[in-house]
Amino acid sequence: MSEPDGATSVLVELRAVTKRYGSLIANNGVDLSLRAGEVHGILGENGAGKTTLMRILYGLTRPDQGQVLVDGESVTIRSPRDAIGAGIGMVAQHFSLVTPMTVAENLTLGRPQGLLIDLEAARAKVDEAADRFGIRVRADARVADLSVGEQQRVEILKALAGDCRVLILDEPTAVLVPQEVSGLFATLRRLTAAGLAVAFISHKLSEVLDVTQRVTVLRRGKVVGTVATADTDERQLATMMVGRPAAPAESAARSPGDTALRVTALDALGRQGLAALKGVSFSVAKGEILGIAGVSGNGQSELAEVLSGMRLPTAGSIEIDGRNIAGFNPRRMMAAGIGRIAEDRYAAVVPDLSVAYNLVLEHLDEFRRGALLDETRIRANADEMISRFGIVSGPDDPVRKLSGGNLQKVLLARVLSRNPKVLMVSQPTRGLDVGATEYVRGEIVAQAQRGAGIVLISEDLDELLALSDRLVVFYEGRVVGELAAAGADPEQLGLLMARGSAA
């Protein structure tokens, strides 16, 4: 699928780049070239290795193997300073602006220029950028007063300052509203017209098709292929991205019963105060596993937080046994029968407390004698859970010493020993090794067989397809599709996830 590169126009090239994190291979022999005058889309599911690759290019991470070539010459990029020196700039997902300062002041930060700051030069840069690239921001505006889209423009200006010829944008549209997206795309076109290369990371097909000239698709750390945007379409890209036949479902033995959980017209705000859930409705039957599919950042985390009682919904209802529990705090959520396995395991345990204490932290009422802790029963409970769930640790070990798999077992033990009516699990096997993954999945299926209604939120499509009876697809905070997991068409699923519609 790839085509010969015009050697003169290639600004930056990665050759056979490999990066391992422990047993995980984030990048596996990745080749990528960025040409002058192109927006190059880097497309892939979460965990496909897009961000790692860009971090390598920008010097935030060192590759284990492979070469980086700038203008055809092999270079070693040890730090962002090296990258900037080589003409590479990056706008990360999370901005690094000093918000009480003005735009011009932010642009002078971190630029070695002697003792005095030259705000006039910074203002001149802002004007120049407006002329050349159509990037319009007021140089004397306080960053805190700017919209997210404007702040992004300041970040782009920062990256362009110096002698930037290659601009990396890590999911730049994730934080933008649609009007700002079109403004960003106009800017990118002007930048490439001026001869820059832009690496555009995304997992939204429509955006990639809209703004790029070439697309490189990554899956599980490897390059699936590089295609010219003009020669491809959403279906091909979706298949490349998801790229597998549907896995056989393990769910045949279960027979879903009455409704266990019903969510109706749920609205909630996200971390930035923007709407993250917009009228989400679904229901889960007793004994059913409902998979929540979607590219990350489309409301799944917020759904998990709402169902955990950690985030208050702004509208809608959550019903268990016909009772609306929307707006309950974590304690009352648990009392209503929801068991919660959080996405961030370390935010669900107190790492410096012992395994025994963490196992009872959600139900201290039952492990006390008056005001005192009932140490005997806490100990007995820990011994029982450690043997029943095969946790490799002693009861008095601090949880921080546990491996990811053992930590997840502690959390499962804490929740499953209560026989919850509804089990909400978010990214249950992320980062776990094969053995722990199998164990955790087995426990989830066993809970369904016991009769719990299960909401399974996962970015691992294999996992969703293998465990779920039914899938709902989240896109931009809405449920955009619902399909049976058995025999789900990967192309249809990929389109729903990346575009919000399968048509």
Added chain:
Amino acid sequence: MSIWRRRLWLAAGVLILTFLVTVPFLLMAGVNPFAAYARFLFVPLTSRFGLLEVGVASIPLLFTGAAVALAFRAGYWNIGAEGQLLLGAIAAAGIGARVDGLASPLALTLVLAGGALAGAVWALVPALLRVRYDIDEVVTTLLLNPVALLVVEGLLNGPWRDPVTRFPESPRIAASAEMPVLIPGSRLHLGFLIGLVIIAGLGFVISRTRAGLELKAVGLSPVAARFAGINVARTLVAAALISGAIAGLGGAGEVAGIQYRLTGGLSAGFGYTGIVVATLGALRMGGVALVALLLGDLTVGASSASRALGIPSQAGDIVAAAVLLVTVAMVAINRYGLRQNRTAP
């Protein structure tokens, strides 16, 4: 256990480094550093009078150290023990001067309860600002300290000024409101015992009760505590109020046990030293008691050294400050594994 061996090494390192850091100052003061350290640390412990005075000097530090350690364990950074202690002292002086007719246990109880209550009230506003509006309690509790001192000076230069001598001192409290002395002929008063009992009680609460476990969980990981259904805001406010009450009790103890009235110099920075005590004591109640006694020893030793060797009594302060700085540095190195960054800039 290797962790205890490690702590032992840490303690030895702290002592040696502190000694090295302070040697230049002692040499500048013209004394033999070894002789000075012998005075600071050992001489007070060699006489009955010295030992009792060490106890006396440690009393306010037992209270403020316990107060700060409790709040810190909950992740509530109460830097306001000084102000809370002063408010406790004001209440104790005010009540103590008005309980003339009452029997001793009742009068003293009223004085102490008033001191505790006043300290808690002084701690309440920062705690509420923190849990309601997420306003940093480090700033608010710290800034209330000079305010408390101004209240003290306002009272002493205004309504409570001695009408006869015109000294800025409040009227003497009733005899029935005075702390009984534990050992006749000394200044070691009941506050010493109360402080130790409070420390033992807090140690028990923190390690053995449900509230203590919730407090630790909130301090170590507020997100996880909230996830587990613990009421984080209520835990923080409770910790702040109890912390303020204990500091206030410390102030009341100084009034009822030592000064018998409110004076401008009632607190020699006991609230701030409490932070030192809590930090050096590793926020453990046993550690707090030990460090309070150690600093009491140092205080008595420094004043004896200044008399015997003719060096400024501030030398004791320098040693105490050096102990803190060295400890904090060693703990930080130990915890974060600081090592020199050898990669090119």
